[in-house]
Amino acid sequence: MQDRYNPRGAWTFFQRETRRFLRVKMQTIVAPALTAVMYLIVFRYAMGERHVPGLNVPYFEFLIPGLIMMAMLQNAFANTSSSLIASKVMNVHVFLLMAPLSSAEVVFAALAAATVRALIVAVVLLLVLFPFADIHVVHLWMILLYGICGSIIMGGIGMLSGMWAQRFDDMATISNFIILPLTFLSGVFYSVHQLPVFWQTINQFNPFFYLIDGFRYGFLGTGDSDPAKAAFVVCLATLLVVFCCWYAWRLGWKMKV
Amino acid sequence: MNALEIRGLSKSYGKGKQALSDVSLNIAEGSFFALLGPNGAGKSTLINILADIVHHESGSIHLLGRDLFKERGWCKRRLGVVPQEVAFDPFFSPREILRFSSGMFGVAPDEDWIEELLIRLELKAHAEKNTRQLSGGMRRRLLVAQALVHRPRVVVLDEPTAGVDVELRKRLWVFMQELNAAGTTVLLTTHYLEEAEELCDQVAIIDRGKLLMHRPMQALLADAAARLLRLKYNQPLTLNAEQLGALSRWRPRIDACSIDLAIPSNQTASSFHTVYTAAIETLGVPVDVAIVQEDLEDIFLRLTGDAHAGSL
Numbered sequence: 001m002q003d004r005y006n007p008r009g010a011w012t013f014f015q016r017e018t019r020r021f022l023r024v025k026m027q028t029i030v031a032p033a034l035t036a037v038m039y040l041i042v043f044r045y046a047m048g049e050r051h052v053p054g055l056n057v058p059y060f061e062f063l064i065p066g067l068i069m070m071a072m073l074q075n076a077f078a079n080t081s082s083s084l085i086a087s088k089v090m091n092v093h094v095f096l097l098m099a100p101l102s103s104a105e106v107v108f109a110a111l112a113a114a115t116v117r118a119l120i121v122a123v124v125l126l127l128v129l130f131p132f133a134d135i136h137v138v139h140l141w142m143i144l145l146y147g148i149c150g151s152i153i154m155g156g157i158g159m160l161s162g163m164w165a166q167r168f169d170d171m172a173t174i175s176n177f178i179i180l181p182l183t184f185l186s187g188v189f190y191s192v193h194q195l196p197v198f199w200q201t202i203n204q205f206n207p208f209f210y211l212i213d214g215f216r217y218g219f220l221g222t223g224d225s226d227p228a229k230a231a232f233v234v235c236l237a238t239l240l241v242v243f244c245c246w247y248a249w250r251l252g253w254k255m256k257v
Numbered sequence: 258m259n260a261l262e263i264r265g266l267s268k269s270y271g272k273g274k275q276a277l278s279d280v281s282l283n284i285a286e287g288s289f290f291a292l293l294g295p296n297g298a299g300k301s302t303l304i305n306i307l308a309d310i311v312h313h314e315s316g317s318i319h320l321l322g323r324d325l326f327k328e329r330g331w332c333k334r335r336l337g338v339v340p341q342e343v344a345f346d347p348f349f350s351p352r353e354i355l356r357f358s359s360g361m362f363g364v365a366p367d368e369d370w371i372e373e374l375l376i377r378l379e380l381k382a383h384a385e386k387n388t389r390q391l392s393g394g395m396r397r398r399l400l401v402a403q404a405l406v407h408r409p410r411v412v413v414l415d416e417p418t419a420g421v422d423v424e425l426r427k428r429l430w431v432f433m434q435e436l437n438a439a440g441t442t443v444l445l446t447t448h449y450l451e452e453a454e455e456l457c458d459q460v461a462i463i464d465r466g467k468l469l470m471h472r473p474m475q476a477l478l479a480d481a482a483a484r485l486l487r488l489k490y491n492q493p494l495t496l497n498a499e500q501l502g503a504l505s506r507w508r509p510r511i512d513a514c515s516i517d518l519a520i521p522s523n524q525t526a527s528s529f530h531t532v533y534t535a536a537i538e539t540l541g542v543p544v545d546v547a548i549v550q551e552d553l554e555d556i557f558l559r560l561t562g563d564a565h566a567g568s569l
């Protein structure tokens with residue numbers, strides 16, 4: 001019985017995963033904060049006092065939640081994916097495979113660490129961006145739900161990508177050609193109402209769009225999609241991604257020969 | 258009880274050739290077991306299947322009586338594996354690696370035991386360095402310490418002494434012997450045959466994924482100690498049942514035109530004479546006669562060499 005579960009092992013693995021990004025704070029926490037400030041400054045002067053069409057909020061207030069969420073999603077993805085691919089390339093993944101951790105424990109620890117990283121980045125960004133604009137919280141539950149579920153989803157996708165990739169180059173392909181376009185075209189910088197109909201339709205299929213829109217809804221009290229419906233989809237997606245990770249790890253997909 | 262019970266284990270990588278075919282092997286609890294074989298024989302494949310790094314294809318393994326593939330958690334906690342390839346997380350010092358590894362196995366780090374491992378594996382002076390600063394031999398020793406930190410009952414070491422200098426290798430041996438004396442089952446692979454001879458009480462040889470032999474080391478060495486009478490004829494030998502029967506006492510072994518017969522080791526003047534006379538009566542007068550003595554290396558080369566010749 002006592003050998004079935006290994007909470008200490010999961011905790012140890014979680015600590016390793018958090019320690020990895022805390023060791024390189026500059027790259028994992030300070031850099032995303034700086035990037036967000038840059039975006040903010042650039043768009044502040046590019047857009048002036050304009051309002052977002054269809055939503056009637058200042059562009060500036062619209063932009064901040066999106067930037068925070070984008071940073072969270074990217075960091076959650078980076079944490080799991082870079083950990084796995086680096087372990088594989090250095091051949092230290094064998095120690096994780098050898099340890100008596102169940103698939104559920106590995107997935108739980110990895111996704112928890114990714115979420116913690118995303119939350120730290122979010123808090124840092126909030127503190128940094130706070131002086132630039134009034135940030136209101138309208139629906140806290142939406143902010144938390146979307147922030148946490150979004151991090152879990154992206155951590156999970158990062159985990160699957162890390163398992164799939166065999167070289168750093170594979171990983172760069174996924175980040176640059178899939179993750180980056182999806183996050184940029186997810187409505188961080190614009191409202192879908194600003195898009196031509198064709199692109200609005202495309203947007204409907206971008207999962208990041210719902211995550212960012214729902215998260216922003218929590219701050220603005222308004223958004224592009226129906227919050228209840230989107231919340232349901234997000235919860236479902238979270239479960240699905242977690243299940244895929246659990247199943248893939250259990251099979252040793254692309255991890256064991 | 259058997260520490261390991263391997264039944265019909267097979268593995269092939271992708272569409273490639275078979276790395277293990279139908280290997281069955283029992284390793285008794287408390288034994289010190291050497292798994293020998295040339296490069297590419299399948300030793301690491303077997304060990305990596307035990308470690309859950311490589312998928313098996315068919316067959317079963319029981320560790321201390323439990324099904325390894327069904328009760329992974331139970332088995333992994335009782336198994337310590339030193340992989341052949343040396344690698345470490347770059348952001349840990351040796352001491353941290355040992356603590357971390359202990360935690361991963363669900364055991365609260367036992368600082369006294371960690372200290373002892375660092376001392377015994379001569380890593381104490383390097384305990385707080387970064388693993389990148391360690392030499393190759395030190396890293397290999399750290400790998401051994403890491404496999405022992407959760408006090409496994411069965412330890413599997415894939416070439417633990419490769420790249421370790423002579424003096425430290427001897428001390429590592431003493432340490433492993435102590436562990437074994439305390440009840441730990443040890444399975445190791447090595448290319449140093451004198452290491453196997455010195456340490457191990459059981460030996461198995463595999464080549465090309467097949468188990469060629471498994472015997473107690475003493476019996477093997479007794480064979481090796483025996484001298485062989487080698488008779489050469491000018492045509493290939495094929496023995497009929499009657500001839501085989503007449504010579505079976507001396508364990509005849511035929512290799513093309515020559516035959517080896519074991520001279521009994523209780524060496525009286527007559528023992529050589531008895532073998533020689535029986536051989537001539539059965540097979541006729543040879544063209545050449547020699548007395549040869551095999552050591553472990555000859556046995557190893559003979560067994561693995563045959564397999565290669567057979568498949569050419």
Ligand SMILES: Nc1ncnc2c1ncn2[C@@H]1O[C@H](COP(=O)(O)OP(=O)(O)OP(=O)(O)O)[C@@H](O)[C@H]1O
Nearest residue numbers: 257270273276294295296297298299300301302303
């Ligand atoms: N990941 C892999 N993919 C494909 N083939 C592999 C892989 N690992 C090992 N092999 C092949 O399987 C066979 C057995 O390899 P293995 O590593 O088990 O040998 P070994 O007995 O440990 O050899 P050595 O003494 O050199 O360590 C070899 O033919 C090898 O080329």
Ligand SMILES: [Mg+2]
Nearest residue numbers: 300301302341
């Ligand atoms: Mg090997």
